[in-house]
Amino acid sequence: MKAVTGLGWGALILTLALAPLLAVDLILIYLLEDTPFRILSTLAMLGCFYLLSTILSLFVDALTGALRSFVHSNIPRLIDTILHGTVSGISLYVVLTLFPSIDLSTLTVMAIVFVHLFGASFWLNRENSKEDVPLELDSIDQQIIHLLRTETIVSCVERIQHDYPNLPKRDILKRVKRISQSNKVTEPFHGR
Incomplete structure (x- = not known):
């Protein structure tokens, strides 16, 4: 009986959505x-x-x-x-x-x-x-942001690959590239 009621509500919502x-x-x-x-x-x-x-x-x-x-x-x-x-x-x-x-x-x-x-x-x-709209950053993205503040992109990829061996390297490269190109991460400051 609940399934019929659910189907009735679904049909009503669909009808209201298509009415305009x-x-x-x-x-x-x-x-x-x-x-x-x-x-x-x-x-x-x-x-x-x-x-x-x-x-x-x-x-x-x-x-x-x-x-x-x-x-x-x-x-x-x-x-x-x-x-x-x-x-x-x-x-x-x-x-x-x-x-x-x-x-x-x-x-x-x-x-x-x-x-x-x-x-x-x-x-x-x-x-x-x-x-x-940027999605909520997960823990890997947050770690990448933190690493890019102090390390190069190559060392960041290597560290993430070491910390998450089950994550494909292509996904890691995409994440690092996306985050490094965004305005959220600035280049690491290398003092003289």
Whole structure:
């Protein structure tokens, strides 16, 4: 019984989260279409569109995340935004073929895809800004900061590698490089 209640709350939260987007899409359809539309079939079509778009977007996010970790470089967020726009367009096209009673004009389809593209861009920029916020430093990072105040980068890497033999050397190098390039650590003072 608790699982059903949890599912009910989850569905309610999801509905509240999607309500603004659903309202925008319904307003676009109302304003841009000349013919009256059936509200229930349009809601069903939009629900299927959101579901398919979400599933494909999760797949695209996983694919770009794997590509980022494989290439070890940062893929521009513009590519993510373009991929999400493409996913929205394909999802809407597929759903419209499944609902032949709903005939949307090209302008309406483009407006809906643009709204979803803008939403994806906003969401990705929000996620990107979260990544820019420095995370809480763990004990290894704090030790690196302390070591870089008195030692060179090479000796710092060697000490961390000695203290944490299970930590891969690549991770140690990334941490030391990231911390040494940040403004938090100043160069060690070497007196004359």
